[in-house]
Amino acid sequence: xxxxxxxxxxxxxxLSLKAAALSLLLAFGxxxxxxxxxxxxxxxxxxxxxxxxAIVLGSIIACMLMLAIGNSIAAGLGIAGGLAIIRFRTALRxxxxxxxxxxxxxxxIASGLGAHAAxxxxxxxxxxxxxxxxxxxxxxxxxxxxxxxxxLPIGADETGIMAxxxxxxxxxxxxxxxxxxxxxxxxxxxxxxLGSPRQRATLVQALEATPGIQDVSLLLQEPTVEL
Numbered sequence: 001x002x003x004x005x006x007x008x009x010x011x012x013x014x015l016s017l018k019a020a021a022l023s024l025l026l027a028f029g030x031x032x033x034x035x036x037x038x039x040x041x042x043x044x045x046x047x048x049x050x051x052x053x054a055i056v057l058g059s060i061i062a063c064m065l066m067l068a069i070g071n072s073i074a075a076g077l078g079i080a081g082g083l084a085i086i087r088f089r090t091a092l093r094x095x096x097x098x099x100x101x102x103x104x105x106x107x108x109i110a111s112g113l114g115a116h117a118a119x120x121x122x123x124x125x126x127x128x129x130x131x132x133x134x135x136x137x138x139x140x141x142x143x144x145x146x147x148x149x150x151x152l153p154i155g156a157d158e159t160g161i162m163a164x165x166x167x168x169x170x171x172x173x174x175x176x177x178x179x180x181x182x183x184x185x186x187x188x189x190x191x192x193x194l195g196s197p198r199q200r201a202t203l204v205q206a207l208e209a210t211p212g213i214q215d216v217s218l219l220l221q222e223p224t225v226e227l
Contacts (some may be wrong), residue, residue, distance in 0.1 A: 065113025
């Protein structure tokens with residue numbers, strides 16, 4: 001190998017190293033944006049920092065694998081066989097979390113294949129779609145269902161109480177009825193639906209002001225909150 005060939009080989013390796021570093025940094029930067037959008041738009045109680053880290057780190061691994069495979073079919077089959085041995089047992093409760101993981105992997109794959117424009121545009125559109133769906137609350141039913149419990153002395157007139165419940169709720173249905181206080185009272189449990197969560201305080205105050213009613217409790221579940 002003469003000097004010109006050595007120089008060309010060195011330039012080629014330098015360009016390959018630069019392209020690989022650019023692809024890896026691009027995958028890292030874009031998934032940082034994905035992670036930030038995930039944190040900002042997250043709703044629920046089971047937040048996991050590990051999932052955010054997995055989104056970023058998964059894109060780097062995907063990009064590295066695509067760079068290692070290149071145009072080699074044999075390398076692709078070997079890596080696919082190696083990954084088939086690994087069993088991923090982590091279960092994602094929310095399909096939305098799975099979409100973010102797929103988006104991170106897609107970003108890494110596109111960056112590793114050199115499709116930088118697709119990686120940037122795809123990530124930008126994905127983030128815009130997530131923010132739009134979150135702000136507009138697309139798909140939310142805005143229903144507020146709850147479980148109302150209270151105790152009423154045996155033999156008490158329930159006509160006024162039912163009228164009060166129908167006046168403050170959109171739907172009411174008796175769920176359970178059982179004796180308490182050594183047979184001196186009955187515990188009523190109703191499934192109710194409110195038009196607005198602000199009505200819960202008014203309903204509880206109205207029930208507590210009714211003579212004979214004791215131990216009023218209302219458990220309200222909003223559909224946007226994960227239990």
